[in-house]
Amino acid sequence: MVDIQDYTILFLVWLISTLLVRAIFLKTRAKPPLPPGPTAFPIIGHLHLLRPIPHQALHNLSERYGPLFYLSFGSVPCVVVSSPEMAKEFLKNHEMSFCNRPSTVAVRCLTYGASDFSFAPYGPYWKFMKQICMSQLLGGQTLDRFLDVRQEEIEVFLKLMLQKGQEGKEVNLGEELMTLANNIISRMTMSKRCSTTDDEAGDVRKLIEEVGVITGKFNFQDYIWFCKNIDVQGFGKRIKKVQVRLDSMMESILKEHEEARMKKKNGKTSENGELGDDFSKDLVNILLDIMEDESSEMRLSRESVKAFILEMFTTGTGTSAGVIQWAMAELINHQNIFKKAREEIDSFVGKKRHLKESDIPSLPYLQAIVKETLRLHPSGPLFTRESTQDCNIGGYHIPPNTRLLVNVWAIGRDPNYWENPMEFQPERFMGSSVIDVRGQHYHLLPFGSGRRSCPGTSLALQVIHTTLGSMIQCFDWKVVNGESVDMSEAAGISLLMEKPLMCVPVARSQCKEIMG
Numbered sequence: 001m002v003d004i005q006d007y008t009i010l011f012l013v014w015l016i017s018t019l020l021v022r023a024i025f026l027k028t029r030a031k032p033p034l035p036p037g038p039t040a041f042p043i044i045g046h047l048h049l050l051r052p053i054p055h056q057a058l059h060n061l062s063e064r065y066g067p068l069f070y071l072s073f074g075s076v077p078c079v080v081v082s083s084p085e086m087a088k089e090f091l092k093n094h095e096m097s098f099c100n101r102p103s104t105v106a107v108r109c110l111t112y113g114a115s116d117f118s119f120a121p122y123g124p125y126w127k128f129m130k131q132i133c134m135s136q137l138l139g140g141q142t143l144d145r146f147l148d149v150r151q152e153e154i155e156v157f158l159k160l161m162l163q164k165g166q167e168g169k170e171v172n173l174g175e176e177l178m179t180l181a182n183n184i185i186s187r188m189t190m191s192k193r194c195s196t197t198d199d200e201a202g203d204v205r206k207l208i209e210e211v212g213v214i215t216g217k218f219n220f221q222d223y224i225w226f227c228k229n230i231d232v233q234g235f236g237k238r239i240k241k242v243q244v245r246l247d248s249m250m251e252s253i254l255k256e257h258e259e260a261r262m263k264k265k266n267g268k269t270s271e272n273g274e275l276g277d278d279f280s281k282d283l284v285n286i287l288l289d290i291m292e293d294e295s296s297e298m299r300l301s302r303e304s305v306k307a308f309i310l311e312m313f314t315t316g317t318g319t320s321a322g323v324i325q326w327a328m329a330e331l332i333n334h335q336n337i338f339k340k341a342r343e344e345i346d347s348f349v350g351k352k353r354h355l356k357e358s359d360i361p362s363l364p365y366l367q368a369i370v371k372e373t374l375r376l377h378p379s380g381p382l383f384t385r386e387s388t389q390d391c392n393i394g395g396y397h398i399p400p401n402t403r404l405l406v407n408v409w410a411i412g413r414d415p416n417y418w419e420n421p422m423e424f425q426p427e428r429f430m431g432s433s434v435i436d437v438r439g440q441h442y443h444l445l446p447f448g449s450g451r452r453s454c455p456g457t458s459l460a461l462q463v464i465h466t467t468l469g470s471m472i473q474c475f476d477w478k479v480v481n482g483e484s485v486d487m488s489e490a491a492g493i494s495l496l497m498e499k500p501l502m503c504v505p506v507a508r509s510q511c512k513e514i515m516g
Contacts, residue, residue: 037061097388129304132290331477
């Protein structure tokens with residue numbers, strides 16, 4: 001006869017077996033599948049599919065695999081989003097799972113270990129930087145204080161175009177617009193222009209250009225796991241040399257400002273006992289104020305200040321210059337649109353003064369031209385995020401540490417949202433339904449969306465609208481032999497024109513009088 005001890009043993013055997021089977025079942029139960037995608041090659045994954053123009057290559061893949069598909073860039077898992085619906089899922093409904101931005105070896109080295117605002121991990125430091133950026137550095141009051149700087153630099157640019165036109169010389173519009181943007185950012189940041197080559201500001205310009213080249217290069221260390229600590233291409237030495245020069249340059253800028261601040265503190269007072277007003281309050285000074293503020297909720301490090309200065313130059317110049325260049329290329333090719341824009345400007349502004357920033361809200365067709373340019377030619381055709389946790393989206397499993405690529409270029413050409421998407425038609429933005437470019441409408445995302453959208457959007461739009469409007473108001477733009485502009489894109493990750501935009505500015509008579 002079976003006694004109570006035998007029953008106890010049988011019960012324990014049954015219980016343990018049940019728990020083991022349940023644990024094995026739960027562990028092996030299939031998760032939702034990864035998104036579809038092409039077959040990967042060993043080691044390199046799908047890197048071979050990205051050449052020569054990544055956003056175009058990814059758009060072609062989306063037509064085969066759908067608006068959400070999976071790739072591996074070497075050992076880096078990636079998902080690519082190519083539709084407004086999928087963009088909304090990732091950037092709004094699951095935003096907290098994708099609040100980090102991935103960084104490269106070059107970015108980490110040049111930004112002091114991702115101490116800058118753009119690449120810092122989402123957390124207390126990033127939130128602190130976001131707050132001071134939007135309230136003090138790039139907020140409305142700060143931008144208003146630099147209104148004269150922007151207007152003065154645009155006038156310098158227009159006078160240069162007038163001179164070139166009178167001499168009948170061709171102008172490389174992309175280079176001149178880059179110089180304009182650099183001068184605006186340079187004066188806002190450190191109260192110096194970057195147009196000269198024989199001073200510190202000129203050296204900054206050259207160095208920033210080199211930073212742009214390095215960060216845009218493909219580096220095996222970022223994608224091939226066994227190359228992580230091996231400098232196969234020799235980029236490591238080049239990056240370190242640039243970082244040393246960059247750090248020296250940034251230190252020089254900071255020390256110059258610190259010496260000026262000390263002179264101000266120890267300087268003579270005016271009759272009323274107050275310090276003079278000749279001390280410039282540029283962005284470096286604002287950052288130094290925050291760094292020295294002992295009551296601040298978080299102390300700003302010296303490295304963070306230098307990283308922010310670098311970020312202002314690298315992200316603040318190419319965006320506005322590139323968009324204006326693409327807009328002018330489209331307008332040269334569509335003279336009817338150019339004429340309509342000029343008629344709007346002449347009707348509101350008149351012919352006795354230059355267009356100003358305050359005129360922009362009253363020029364809806366000019367705003368529509370800028371939106372249409374950003375739709376077809378976004379300065380950042382791809383933007384990236386990185387997942388911090390498991391999530392299921394669209395019926396697919398997205399593991400942690402997966403890189404998200406949002407194909408802004410493809411989304412702006414989605415025929416489900418845009419009628420005749422390949423045509424340049426500013427009129428599509430002239431209806432009663434206002435489509436914004438600040439990330440609230442997921443079929444138009446030139447500046448990203450959500451918490452990690454571009455903090456410099458307002459500044460970029462101010463420069464783009466005012467400069468483009470002034471160029472339309474003051475000049476006709478003639479290309480060689482009357483040919484149309486080649487709208488082909490250059491190879492690479494940035495949206496650049498394959499051929500430089502060369503044209504002769506022909507000044508209107510009233511603009512000659514205004515500019516003296």
